Amino acid sequence: MEKRVTFSTTAIGLLFAAPMLLLIFVFFYWPSAQALYWAFTLEQPWGGGNRWVGFSNFRQLLEDPIYWQSVTRSFVFGISSTAISMGMALILALLTDRELAGHRLYRSVFIWPYAIAAPALGLAFRFILAPEAGLLSVINRVWPDLWNPALDGKDAMIAVIIAFSWKYIGYNFIFFLSALQGIPRALIEAAAIDGAGPMRRIRDIQLPLLTPTLFFLLIINITESFQDSFGIVDVMTQGGPARATELMVYKIYFDGFKGLDYSGAAAQSILLMLLVILLTIFQFRFIERRVHYK
């Protein structure tokens, strides 16, 4: 028999996990605890540390119409960008799935946007969508001042939605494509023999079988739109003009670091975190309950 040195498995396990645990602690639990602390306290006006104020920070926030406006904007942003990026991704994936030549190339090409850091992406789109010189400047030449994200709040919102959607199209595409490829070919063939044309097959066979993926991506996209939008907004509009693109996540940053209202910002971040947790729980529950086709 071969002799083996054995270690206590728990000790070894902990040792291997330690670096990661440390990272999680430093970058997740600690800031979260800090945020919780700030959210329930208020800095004394004349120094002397923080005072416990219970839910008053939250109460104040929920009574503030400006906060609610940022919530509404976040939902508008989230729903539109999710719809655009998922819709586009689905169309691309369906086309790719039908004609597979070169699909490996698409796979890597489409994932790149997701790998680009949000600020870099924002910068690129700032140029692309610039009213004087960007791609859309053509519009302004025909109808002067129709497109101006720097002055028009609606245009600014459209600009950040486009930039954000663009980033997630690739991400969604990968998931849609692999889900589509996971559908047995024979099912599509059976439907073709049953008389269904390509559109009919998409509607009756492919989309129903994609529902788990659709739902998963829906939650991921909305969650990410609440969080990952920061970089794009910061680079492209800084929440402007006149708060028109001030999303929840940007308002946290603005109130906290520009307005120096740590407690208000912390309370906002707790609310945002709750929202994300809620969505995640919803997703897990739903996915667990979903019938898995086998």
Add this chain to the structure above:
Amino acid sequence: MASISLRNVKKTYGKNAVVHGLDLDIESGEFIVILGPSGCGKSTLLRMIVGLEEISEGEILIDGTVVNRLEPRQRACAMVFQNYALYPHMTVAENIGYALKVAGVSRSERDRRVREVARALAIEAFLDRKPSALSGGQRQRVAMGRAMIREPRVFLFDEPLSNLDAKLRIAMRAEIRRLHRKLGTTSVFVTHDQNEAMTLADRIVVMNGGKVEQVGTPAEIYHRPATRFVAGFLGSPAMNLMEGEIEPDGTFVQDATRRLRLSQQAGHAFPGGRAVLGVRAEAARLVAPGRPDALPAIVDFIEELGASRIVHVDFDGLSFAVATSDNPALIPGDRVGIEIDPRDIHLYDSATGERLEPVTARQTVHP
């Protein structure tokens, strides 16, 4: 019901030829079984008929019309897949009725026909279930129902029974046969199980390496295999084959001790030719060793089949099977003689594998 004709049909994937110029005529109402080893192009052929695979060259005609360019739905063929390919998100009733739904048949009419088909297949009790809640045999029936409801011109089956256990397979086989008798729809059934082929087929098409080796009734295929491949592929045990020379006097010489008299004709027809001689296990007889004209052999092992047994003997390294219904008191190592009636001998050209006819022309085909 419809006739199908294949004219020089070829299929290539890139540079890789899979089906090489295939000709076949299937009559209206016939039950054709395509039999062949794995990878010989059976599924490809079926998929070309139904329209799932493009035809690289040649023509396929259904009822006299070239269908090369038609979409599957325009060909009015129904197919049963090996893994059934039931729509997992639809109930059994929806699965069966899907073709009618696509065709725009009204709901009440659809329900009525789904019930009718379900009754014929004894799956009425499962109509509201999803396929995942069915057994293999039940799924098989649903797949058949889905094909039947459209009253297609042609039924195509791609190894539909291969996922079932032996007992169920035999039961379903009988059922398919019964359905065919009732509906009379032209059917093409792909399998690599020769028992399935023999019991189901009006005619069998034996394929190998993308070519048709033989087309014929099960009896023709069994009693007059057209090529060496067919001879070695069909029958259980497969036909005994041995290679040797045909001498001018009509003697087949395998080696110094093993010589078999053929007819005089054979000697004239193929003097000095290398040939493969084939004998079915049930056509050879065990005799006492040393009999003139009997081939000397040594018993290798005996396979007991209950009603009969197969004695495997050894010809200096070449194994040879003899089926017998009496109970010889033999043990491995015993010396025996093998006697073969010249009329039971099949001869094949050893280069081309083609059957050498003159020798065996006198043979009678037992239908």
